Amino acid sequence: MADFSLYSINAILILDNEGKRLFAKYYTPIHSTEPAPFPTLKSQLAFESSLFSKTYKLKSDIILFENQVVVYKEISDIIIYIIGNIDENEACLYQVLIGLRDALDVVLRHAIDKKSVQENYDFVCLAIDETCDDGIILETEGSVIASRVSTRPSAETPSLRNIELSEKGVSKLMSFLF
Structure with missing residues (x-):
């Protein structure tokens, strides 16, 4: 019988077209007794370099690499990677990748490239x-992710700038904080 866990993702990476890191986040389950697969920056960079050299200019989207399932998408001059355990569902990881790509497309105003990612x-x-939160998939729908990211505070939301500095203002401040 297989061990089921919410911790589906081991890493999310964004590399440029030269294999340089733009974004990297590695996850280890909180209560795991196993050591982290890439505990040091040196081991992470070595993994990213070998992964990039294996996947750059390939026409596939899913590979098995160093006993991990890797789904990736090359967009313009960047590559987005989602990395999971060897027994993880590839279709689920691919849905995470597509949702993230769609969210970035909306958030970055249809310009997913190295410059817009950096800016x-x-x-x-x-x-x-x-x-994804600590390796647990939270959302796979790109429009939902984008709406959560790009939501601005409404006019009804109290702000510290709108609180006056009198006794009445102090009580408003207390209600705002607590």
Whole structure:
């Protein structure tokens, strides 16, 4: 009988067309007794380099690499990788990849490339955090991810800038904080 776990993703990577890291986030299950597969920056960079050399200019989307399932998509001058355990469902990982790609397409205004990823790094990080939390898949629908990332505070939301500094303002501040 297989061990089932919510922890589906081992890493999310975004590399440029030269194999250089634009974004990398490695996940280890919180209660895992096994050591992290890539505990040091040196081992992570070595893994990314060998993964890039294996996948660059290939026409496939899913490969088995170093006992891990890797789904990836080359878009313009970047490559997005989703890496899972060897026994992970490839279709599920691929849905995560497509959802993340669609969310980035909306958030980056239909310009997914190295320059826009670097200029909008905060939105890229938020999109990835809305997609996956500590290796647990949260959302696979690109439009939902994009709406969560690009939501601005409404006018009804209290702001610290709108609180006056009087006794009445102090009570508003307390209600805002607590």
